Amino acid sequence: MSKATSSVQSVVPVLDVNPVSGRIGAEIRGIRLSGELDAATVETIQQALVQHKVLFFREQNHLDDQSQEAFAHLLGEPIAHPAMPVRDGTHFLLELDSARGQRANSWHTDMTFVDAYPKASILRSVLAPASGGDTVWANTASAYNDLTDELRELADKLWAIHNNEYDYSLQQLDPSGKRVTSMVCETEHPVVRVHPVSGEKTLLLGHYAKRLRGHSQIDSAHLFSLLQSHVTRLENTVRWRWHTGDVAIWDNRATQHYALDDYGTQERIVRRVSLKGDVPVGVQGQRSQVTKSL
Template sequence: MSTANHAHSATPVLDIKPINGNIGAELRGVALSGDLHPATLKAIQDAVYEHKVIFVRDQHHIDDAQQEAFGRLWGNLVGHPTVPSLGGTEAILDVDGARGERASSWHADITFLDAYPSVTILRPHTLPERGGDTLWGNTVAAYAELPKPLRDLADALWAEHSNLYDYVGDRGSVHKDGLKRFNEVFTSTIYETEHPLVAVHPVTGERTLIVGHFLRRLIGLGTSDSQRLIGIFNDHATRPENTVRWHWSLGDVAIWDNRATIHRAVDDYGDLPRVVRRTTVAGDAPVSVDGRRSVTRRVGEKPSLAA
């Protein structure tokens, strides 16, 4: 257990308890809000950058307005580019399992844009009586554990990310409303962005893999080689030793470094209700190990299926 001490006597001491060896910590002794003392905010930010995702229990006072106010302490809020924000909010995404919005494959939020979000804040609004956990993977640890030849290869590779991805993935079945929403809303505008496979984190200086389901292909490689290598890098990010699983309770808030993690909601709750509300904080375009920045190459309509 570690504690974050602050010079200001009015600032509470935060109790930070790591969950796993490589990722995740529970933060105790703080009530999140939009008017936190700067030293308290700095301690929370340091915990996120160290542990990649932190969980704060018993935040029952947090509503939509408070969630956004807390998010603004981190930077400008940014909504989803194709999915409308929840009515009455600036940039809260209401993720409702009943609409088929189940996020049940590994991803980092909105990597199909060049400057994708830096930080994500998530709280449950309605929870199933069983199931509905979320998993996170540490993409910094994944990069660090690669054998040197694979690290050298990863450092040199660039990848295309798009919101027009394999929605079905490894799922045995797909909620029909989710597929409909994917086709009509999520992919109403198509984005294609080139990212380095390895980015240098702007705060920690660590090298991190940009992987997940929006990664469509490795540039300059054939389809077969590309998919095999993508599988290798994704596998390292999702190894049990690099992951943490959180079982939600109402009042929980999760805060994670979207530039150093991927995550996945577990779709094991059938027709039970599950609604979570997500806030994302604007980020800058990632920088490769040789100093080049990501760039969005295409924004436009979905390709026609006509012959």
């Protein structure tokens, strides 16, 4: 057993925390997620989430929409997507159904077009394809640590403009783009965010980042590509093969993710609830700023 595993299990020994890859991801076995978990178990999950960045739970088929929301309340304050309707009968759940074209096959951190984007997301598989449809997560803290000193010094000073002009979920509301344009949010974030719990420095990029402040579009694209390539190095990633009933929870302050669109006409349905986050703080103490809101 690794030191990382034993340190988490020492809080609540009944939890079985198993790292899935070298730098990110752990599967927790022997637990039934619900809104009735005791405080010590919830605290262990919180600690494991900060440590491992993404947690996986198999065979949570007992969960429905209401119990998923009840569980979310234990981990933080649930919030709805700022521009998307919630699923009928729920307060916060966003449903993503491949049959409606909702396939997020690009690297992103959830909702970085707002300033206080979610600290975490809880995703439940309602219908998993027989093959394909995996999700990959990347550790943006280890990506920062991989940079040379010179690149870290550069990244520490950069700011990126994030907006939702391209959002896979918004496009389903109005494929023409007219309504989407009126729903665009824009925020300036530091490219390097200091994690409010662990103190780790993380790269804040992904597909919502459109350009770098003070740099041309061409230079922005080159710098973005350079830094983003460190995020998505295979050493910094974990890939999860979904089964119906699985749940994944990820620290949205220290990860990006990518849902593979490789399952053809098979249907894939997931439901997500996100937890309220705080405004990012950069290396020099500056906070993110909204430049355009709904």
